[in-house]
Amino acid sequence: MQGLKSAQGVRCTRHVAPIASRSLLRSVVPRFVVAREQSSVQQLVVEEVESVESAAVEQQQEHGQMQVVKPVEKQAEKQAVSSSNGNGKAKKEKEDSSDTTAQGSLAKVIPQAKTVRNLVFVTSEVAPWSKTGGLGDVLGSLPIALAARGHRVMVVTPRYSDYAEPTYSGTTININGNEVGMYHYAHKGVDWVFVDHPCYPRPGGIYADEHGVYGDNQFRYQLLCLAAMEAPLQLPLGEKGLYGQDCVFIANDWHAALVPVYLAAKYRPYGVYTNARSVMAIHNLRHQGVFPPGTFPSLGLPDGWYQAMEYQYPPHLRQGAYEEEGRSVNTLKAGITVADRLVTVSPGYAEEIRTWLGGWGMEGMIDARGPVLNGIVNGIDDEDWNPAVDKHLPVKYDISSFKAGKAACKKALQEELGLPVNADIPLIAFIGRLDYQKGADIVLQAAPWMMSQGVQLVCLGTGTTDLENGLRWLEAAYRDQARGWVGFNVAMSHKITAAADILLMPSRFEPCGLNQLYAMAYGAVPVAHATGGLRDTVLDFNPESQTGTGWTFSSCDASGLMHATGLALATLRDYPNDFEGIQRRGMQRDSSWNGAAEQYEQIFEWAIMDQPYA
Numbered sequence: 272m273q274g275l276k277s278a279q280g281v282r283c284t285r286h287v288a289p290i291a292s293r294s295l296l297r298s299v300v301p302r303f304v305v306a307r308e309q310s311s312v313q314q315l316v317v318e319e320v321e322s323v324e325s326a327a328v329e330q331q332q333e334h335g336q337m338q339v340v341k342p343v344e345k346q347a348e349k350q351a352v353s354s355s356n357g358n359g360k361a362k363k364e365k366e367d368s369s370d371t372t373a374q375g376s377l378a379k380v381i382p383q384a385k386t387v388r389n390l391v392f393v394t395s396e397v398a399p400w401s402k403t404g405g406l407g408d409v410l411g412s413l414p415i416a417l418a419a420r421g422h423r424v425m426v427v428t429p430r431y432s433d434y435a436e437p438t439y440s441g442t443t444i445n446i447n448g449n450e451v452g453m454y455h456y457a458h459k460g461v462d463w464v465f466v467d468h469p470c471y472p473r474p475g476g477i478y479a480d481e482h483g484v485y486g487d488n489q490f491r492y493q494l495l496c497l498a499a500m501e502a503p504l505q506l507p508l509g510e511k512g513l514y515g516q517d518c519v520f521i522a523n524d525w526h527a528a529l530v531p532v533y534l535a536a537k538y539r540p541y542g543v544y545t546n547a548r549s550v551m552a553i554h555n556l557r558h559q560g561v562f563p564p565g566t567f568p569s570l571g572l573p574d575g576w577y578q579a580m581e582y583q584y585p586p587h588l589r590q591g592a593y594e595e596e597g598r599s600v601n602t603l604k605a606g607i608t609v610a611d612r613l614v615t616v617s618p619g620y621a622e623e624i625r626t627w628l629g630g631w632g633m634e635g636m637i638d639a640r641g642p643v644l645n646g647i648v649n650g651i652d653d654e655d656w657n658p659a660v661d662k663h664l665p666v667k668y669d670i671s672s673f674k675a676g677k678a679a680c681k682k683a684l685q686e687e688l689g690l691p692v693n694a695d696i697p698l699i700a701f702i703g704r705l706d707y708q709k710g711a712d713i714v715l716q717a718a719p720w721m722m723s724q725g726v727q728l729v730c731l732g733t734g735t736t737d738l739e740n741g742l743r744w745l746e747a748a749y750r751d752q753a754r755g756w757v758g759f760n761v762a763m764s765h766k767i768t769a770a771a772d773i774l775l776m777p778s779r780f781e782p783c784g785l786n787q788l789y790a791m792a793y794g795a796v797p798v799a800h801a802t803g804g805l806r807d808t809v810l811d812f813n814p815e816s817q818t819g820t821g822w823t824f825s826s827c828d829a830s831g832l833m834h835a836t837g838l839a840l841a842t843l844r845d846y847p848n849d850f851e852g853i854q855r856r857g858m859q860r861d862s863s864w865n866g867a868a869e870q871y872e873q874i875f876e877w878a879i880m881d882q883p884y885a
């Protein structure tokens with residue numbers, strides 16, 4: 272491993288994968304090569320060596336004979352051969368007729384994975400059924416992309432309410448005396464599994480209500496983890512039946528972080544899941560699942576595992592009520608400590624969490640696991656977030672019609688929000704959780720200056736009371752120029768993204784960020800703080816070379832935001848052709864999930880090649 276200095280002067284370590292894994296990988300899986308190590312970041316770059324299959328596809332494309340690959344059929348064929356789920360059913364799967372696999376029904380050529388795996392995603396939210404932010408979006412689309420590449424994929428999540436599509440599977444699992452019903456919905460090639468228990472449905476939100484976070488969240492997500500670990504063993508799904516023991520578990524954020532822990536403490540020592548591996552996916556290190564040490568016995572772990580769960584924050588990061596003499600049980604810390612591999616949602620964030628800049632006090636521990644940590648930039652769901660097919664838009668558009676399309680969307684939004692209808696007024700937007708991370712307070716500080724520039728400013732968000740009141744102040748103070756929509760409204764978020772000329776993302780930290788990806792896909796130009804995934808995905812406009820997809824700023828405060836927004840406005844007004852070029856490059860950016868899915872496959876292969884970590 273080579274130490275080096277990044278642009279910020281932070282010491283970081285260049286690494287892609289354990290050296291042994293890399294050389295092994297080349298010999299065992301020759302189709303992939305580790306191609307480049309870019310900058311100081313642990314960027315995982317996988318290039319696919321041209322296969323006969325892809326060469327054939329290219330030829331067909333060249334000759335205008337695009338073939339529609341039906342991945343589900345290929346998937347079934349491959350799995351019939353390679354499935355090792357132990358039920359002995361090596362026969363071709365018939366696809367559920369209700370499962371109108373998107374990938375099968377659209378004219379897309381989707382490369383197939385070299386090695387097909389059984390993948391089990393564990394998550395507290397999944398769109399469209401449950402979503403409070405980007406986690407739901409990612410878990411609603413990455414599994415579909417992996418299934419389309421041939422994997423057998425299950426997503427396990429709580430049944431927070433009586434969702435229309437999933438039905439009772441007929442399997443109820445007893446977990447420490449708790450009966451959990453398993454609901455199932457086969458859709459787009461993925462087995463969506465909903466864990467049913469009285470602790471999940473609540474009148475308030477998923478995690479909290481107006482009184483704060485639910486007092487039994489530790490129990491609720493412990494139950495989810497245990498149910499998810501039993502599902503491959505006890506829940507027969509489709510014609511293939513059980514997933515079986517040869518799985519890769521992908522535990523997402525703290526809610527699922529007990530999966531690697533239970534795998535190591537409760538299954539492997541008893542000869543179960545010995546070939547399974549766990550990948551801890553960190554979408555946001557800020558939320559760690561911190562509980563008092565006295566809750567440890569309720570986790571059902573052997574006493575010796577207390578040290579894996581315990582964490583002592585440095586004094587400036589103490590969590591207060593959840594600690595006893597500075598100690599706490601920290602769920603995410605335990606997952607990070609014992610998972611076979613770690614992945615986070617951008618190379619930039621993978622670098623930051625190893626430093627005091629983004630480690631929330633755990634940087635030393637995470638740095639120690641650097642050799643198994645990678646960053647993969649999220650993709651976006653190209654059916655849900657695609658202006659050409661977006662059901663929320665009054666007028667749909669693509670790159671060939673975006674100027675007229677965006678103008679129509681802007682007009683419709685101005686009318687809907689009661690703003691002056693004028694195509695020439697730049698429309699600036701902010702969408703996001705109203706909390707410390709997203710920097711809505713910075714937008715509010717810069718708002719008077721923006722108003723002086725004659726723009727319209729539309730903010731959509733929900734979160735802390737002071738910031739929600741800030742949005743209300745904004746609208747009250749600038750009735751003719753600003754709107755502050757307090758609430759969670761998916762349709763409105765699409766309409767704003769389509770109507771906006773500029774989207775602000777002054778996030779103090781941002782593991783990946785999806786809104787800037789949506790913005791670029793919709794021809795809205797992002798102005799973003801150069802942090803984490805924002806720095807990785809928003810390329811600064813360079814008027815000399817006419818490159819770049821937006822503007823970033825490094826001083827995360829009102830002056831930084833105003834400076835970058837000023838550049839964007841000046842370009843929009845004085846150099847409209849340049850601005851249009853930025854919009855076009857953003858719209859042409861490949862934000863599809865396929866590339867990310869391929870990189871995830873690489874992580875799975877490394878996880879399987881190495882011995883279990885704990």
Ligand SMILES: Nc1ncnc2c1ncn2[C@@H]1O[C@H](COP(=O)(O)OP(=O)(O)O[C@H]2O[C@H](CO)[C@@H](O)[C@H](O)[C@H]2O)[C@@H](O)[C@H]1O
Binds near residue numbers: 409702759761784
């Ligand atoms: N009021 C509102 N109404 C409607 N929609 C709203 C909304 N507020 C937010 N949203 C939507 O919620 C999503 C937010 O996604 P982000 O990735 O920006 O942030 P989040 O911090 O939740 O996710 C975390 O996980 C994701 C996924 O890995 C990372 O990209 C991110 O950096 C990390 O912080 C977007 O789809 C956005 O449109």
